[in-house]
Amino acid sequence: MLEKTYIPQIVGGLWLTFKQMFKPKVTRQYPEEKWTPPTAFRGRPVLVMADNGVERCVACGLCSRVCPALAIEVQANEVPTLEKERFPEKFEINMLRCIFCGFCEEVCPEEAIVMSDEYILTFTSQDEAIFGKEKLFMSERRLKRRLEFLHENV
Amino acid sequence: MWIELLISTIKIGLVINVLLVSVAYAVYAERRLSAFMQNRYGPNRVGYEGLLQPFADVVKLVFKEDIVPAKANKPIHTLAPMISIFVALTTIAVVPFGHTIELFGRVIPLQITDVNVGVLYILALTSLGVYGITLSGWSSNSKYSLFGGIRSSAQMISYELSMGLAVVGVVLITGSLSLQDIVLHQYGWKWNLVLQPLGFIIFLVASFAETNRSPFDLPEAEPELVGGYHTEYSSMKFALFFLAEYANMIVASTVITTLYLGGWQFPYLQTFGLPPMVTTILQVLVFCGKVAFLVCFFIWVRWSLPRFRYDQLMNLGWKVMLPLSILNIVVTAIVVSLLK
Numbered sequence: 001m002l003e004k005t006y007i008p009q010i011v012g013g014l015w016l017t018f019k020q021m022f023k024p025k026v027t028r029q030y031p032e033e034k035w036t037p038p039t040a041f042r043g044r045p046v047l048v049m050a051d052n053g054v055e056r057c058v059a060c061g062l063c064s065r066v067c068p069a070l071a072i073e074v075q076a077n078e079v080p081t082l083e084k085e086r087f088p089e090k091f092e093i094n095m096l097r098c099i100f101c102g103f104c105e106e107v108c109p110e111e112a113i114v115m116s117d118e119y120i121l122t123f124t125s126q127d128e129a130i131f132g133k134e135k136l137f138m139s140e141r142r143l144k145r146r147l148e149f150l151h152e153n154v
Numbered sequence: 155m156w157i158e159l160l161i162s163t164i165k166i167g168l169v170i171n172v173l174l175v176s177v178a179y180a181v182y183a184e185r186r187l188s189a190f191m192q193n194r195y196g197p198n199r200v201g202y203e204g205l206l207q208p209f210a211d212v213v214k215l216v217f218k219e220d221i222v223p224a225k226a227n228k229p230i231h232t233l234a235p236m237i238s239i240f241v242a243l244t245t246i247a248v249v250p251f252g253h254t255i256e257l258f259g260r261v262i263p264l265q266i267t268d269v270n271v272g273v274l275y276i277l278a279l280t281s282l283g284v285y286g287i288t289l290s291g292w293s294s295n296s297k298y299s300l301f302g303g304i305r306s307s308a309q310m311i312s313y314e315l316s317m318g319l320a321v322v323g324v325v326l327i328t329g330s331l332s333l334q335d336i337v338l339h340q341y342g343w344k345w346n347l348v349l350q351p352l353g354f355i356i357f358l359v360a361s362f363a364e365t366n367r368s369p370f371d372l373p374e375a376e377p378e379l380v381g382g383y384h385t386e387y388s389s390m391k392f393a394l395f396f397l398a399e400y401a402n403m404i405v406a407s408t409v410i411t412t413l414y415l416g417g418w419q420f421p422y423l424q425t426f427g428l429p430p431m432v433t434t435i436l437q438v439l440v441f442c443g444k445v446a447f448l449v450c451f452f453i454w455v456r457w458s459l460p461r462f463r464y465d466q467l468m469n470l471g472w473k474v475m476l477p478l479s480i481l482n483i484v485v486t487a488i489v490v491s492l493l494k
Contacts, residue, residue, distance in 0.1 A: 010459060017458040021190040029195070 035119075039149040042102045042115040044131075045093060046138040048147075055137065056112035059088040063104035063113050071097035072104060091136060095121055096129040111150065114143055157260075165266050166247075173246055177400040178208035180449055184400075187450065188457045212393065220389035223295050230293035235387065235394035238286030242401035245279045248272040249408045250334045252418050252438040256430070264418075264438065265334060272333040273325060276409055277318050280364055283402065284310040287366070287383045290395070294386035302382030305372045305464065309363055312471035313370075317360035319479035323353040323486040324413050337417030341424075345416040352482045354414045356475055361406040363471070366399065368456035372464055407448035408441075415444050 028035065037043060048056045059076035077089035104113045116138055123129045140147070182197070182204070189196025197204035222231055252264030269275050284307050291303015324346050325331060328339045340346055347354050363370040374382030381387075384395045411417055418437040428436070462470065 013458040014454060017191040017454065020193060021187070023193055025190075025195055026193050027195050 037117045037119065039117075039145050040153075041117055041119075042100045042105075043118045044095065044100075044116055044121055045098065045102075045104055045113055045136075046116045046118075046143070047091060047133070047136045048112050048114055048143060049137045049139050051140050054084060055087060056110045057088050057091065058084070058086045058110055058112070059091075060086075060109065062107045062109065066103045066107045068101060068103065069097040069099045071095075071099075088133070091133050092130050093136060094130050095123070096126065105150075111147070114138075114146055114150070116143060116146065161260075161262060162266070165262075169246055169251075169266055170243060173243065173401060173404060174397075176404055176449075177397055178212070180400045180404055180453075181211070181396070182208050183450065184453045184456075187453050191454075191457045215390060215393040218389040220391060221386075223386045226295045226386065227293035230289050231386075232391070234286050234290035234293060235391045235398070236286075237289065238283060238398035239394045239401070241279050241283040241286060242398040242405060245276055245405045246408060248275050248333050249405070249412055250337055250417060251408075251441050252434055253334075253338075255434050263334070264434070268332055268334045271331045273321055273331045273336075273413075276333075277314070277321070280317075280402075280406075281310070281314050283364075283398075286395075286398065290387065291383040294383075296386050298379045298381070298385045299383050302372075302374055302379050302385070306366060306383060309366075309370065309372060309467060309471070312468060313360040313363035313475070316356055316471065316475035316479040317364060319476070319483060320350075320353045320356040320360065321413065322479075323350045323482050326483070326486050326490050333412050333417075337412055337419060340416040340419050342421055345419070346414045347416075350414065350482070350486065352478060353486070354410075356479050356482065357414065358410060359470075359475065361410060362452070362455070363467075365402040365406045365452075367403060367452055369459040369462050370467060371456075371461060372467060403452050404445065404449055407445045407452065410448055411441065411444045415448075417441060 050056055059074050061074045061076070064072040064074045071094045073090065073092045073094075074088050075090040076086055078085045078087070100115070102115050105115050108114075185207070186196040186198075186204070197207040200206040200210045222228055247266040248269050250263070250265035250268070254261050254263050256262070287306040287310075288303040291299040291301070291306070294300070324336060327346065327349055328336045330336065330339075336346075362368075366372075366374065372382075374384065379385070384392055387395060418441040420437060420440045423433060423436060423440075426433075
């Protein structure tokens with residue numbers, strides 16, 4: 001009988017929503033409050049710059065060959081006098097093509113190309129989306145967590 | 155003569171403006187409160203805590219293209235939102251938001267006009283509101299709109315009846331149809347909420363149905379009818395329906411406040427010995443507070459309760475509300491005649 005009047009249900013429902021109002025909010029206030037991805041996250045691919053200022057890449061071109069989206073373009077060069085002779089003359093990743101599969105990271109024998117934790121990618125033209133060496137380098141220190149993750153899990 | 159006209163014009167302008175601004179903020183309150191109930195923030199970017207959001211919305215709507223469907227009945231399609239907004243804005247004319255105020259040696263009643271059939275005026279106008287919705291549904295040349303319109307006419311007529319009969323109880327107690335008299339009669343603890351609890355509940359539920367608010371928002375039930383009667387409306391015509399819906403909600407809150415929650419009366423405020431000016435201002439604020447509470451209640455209910463099924467709605471209207479309101483009249487009439 002009491003249930004037929006709907007009153008207990010109505011009061012119960014109202015009380016539930018009232019309680020919800022004072023609970024903490026789950027929304028992340030994005031531009032101010034950024035998400036820190038876990039180490040397994042595959043963000044934008046970057047080239048590792050060792051702490052002594054030498055790039056790890058030897059321009060073997062394996063990443064370019066494995067890339068399913070044909071996003072990577074490498075041109076090798078070498079200076080015989082250096083300890084590390086080969087280096088990429090040109091290393092370009094087209095970020096409009098990149099599908100963040102991480103194959104380049106997997107295939108790299110030097111652990112020179114690594115998926116970083118950066119996920120904010122904006123550009124206003126197609127030319128701007130092609131990232132050259134200067135945009136791709138990231139210091140080894142900055143990538144420490146990802147490199148450790150790779151050593152442990154791969 | 156001229157001064158009377160001027161005073162009336164000022165009062166009308168003031169009330170309409172306050173109403174329209176409150177409509178804007180009722181929309182904002184709806185969005186914020188619903189967000190809070192769902193553990194979200196809601197709009198909080200435009201201005202401080204999103205307080206300018208309603209204006210951004212209006213600007214957006216103004217710049218949208220106004221689309222009229224092919225084979226729609228264009229004059230009626232245009233007329234329908236006008237009826238809706240007209241009804242929503244004119245109902246407020248008889249609602250007293252304070253007693254009287256003395257300015258420049260003149261006693262000004264704080265009410266646009268004290269019609270001696272105020273209750274009838276309100277009932278008549280709120281029933282007119284159904285035309286806006288039904289005509290919009292009919293003229294849109296869309297099955298969803300038509301369903302929405304037909305449902306709303308059936309719903310409003312069913313609930314209009316119990317609403318009117320619930321008010322009869324109040325009228326029997328007061329002995330007057332003037333809203334100012336009804337408020338004056340509710341001094342001290344004698345709010346009609348206490349004297350007419352059943353009538354209050356019936357009137358409240360019927361108001362929900364009259365304003366097409368959830369759990370009775372069948373005319374615009376999104377899962378079944380897309381947008382219901384305003385499916386085929388866009389731009390400012392849609393904005394007018396939206397405005398009318400929220401204005402209706404606020405006006406319904408003012409009417410409930412006036413009829414049952416003591417209007418501008420605060421229990422025993424007159425006995426505190428405050429200067430009359432302060433008392434009047436406090437009373438207006440009390441009135442606004444009560445209305446704001448009711449508007450929040452409308453929103454609260456919308457985000458708590460699921461929508462009724464159509465047959466349940468009709469069952470509730472005709473088989474529960476109507477007998478209850480008649481019972482309410484009979485009991486009230488007997489008690490009133492015994493006490494006289």
